[in-house]
Amino acid sequence: MSKSVTETLRLRVSELRQRRETPFLLEPGADTRAAIAGTIGAEAVKKLRFEGTLAPRGKYGWELRATLGATAVQPCIVTLEPVTTRIDTEVLRRFVPEDQMAATVEAGEETEMPEDDSLEPLGDVIDLDAVMTEALSLALPSYPRKDDADLGEAVFTEDGTEPLKDADLKPFAGLAALRDKMQGTDE
Known part of the structure; x- marks a missing residue:
């Protein structure tokens, strides 16, 4: 089975082979990677396969x-x-006709998220670019952070007042001082 770069990113379901697999390989060029980076909120996508x-x-x-x-x-x-983040992940999507999806929910009713998140409604086309972009977006870290990055402590106050520090906000920070003060009065 030879795999070549797919010319089209949208495959018509009616034109797919019904008895065997259809291989695909997408390796977007620099312009497409830049557009994808903008879509997913990244500065750049250097490599994508x-x-x-x-x-x-x-x-x-x-x-x-x-x-x-x-x-x-x-x-x-x-x-x-x-x-910079390196991503290597497996992607699974199962496209099924709309009538085979879970029962539809009436507007305004509550529903639980299905356990199987790989199900997608089957339309006339399967958009490989959309699947690739969604999978990349889901795989990216939500809060990327450099290894040596530290928030430190920000101190803000009005003129003439003592700043409130993070340690002061801890619920038991003043208990030791209170204990010492109370023990001093007992003696």
């Missing part, structure tokens, strides 16, 4: 299994300096 297969499952369903490899740069949440 999405490789896998799309296989028929049952009479109408499809299963996408792929490996996502990427190197992304995000700003540190403490210092705003660039943080």
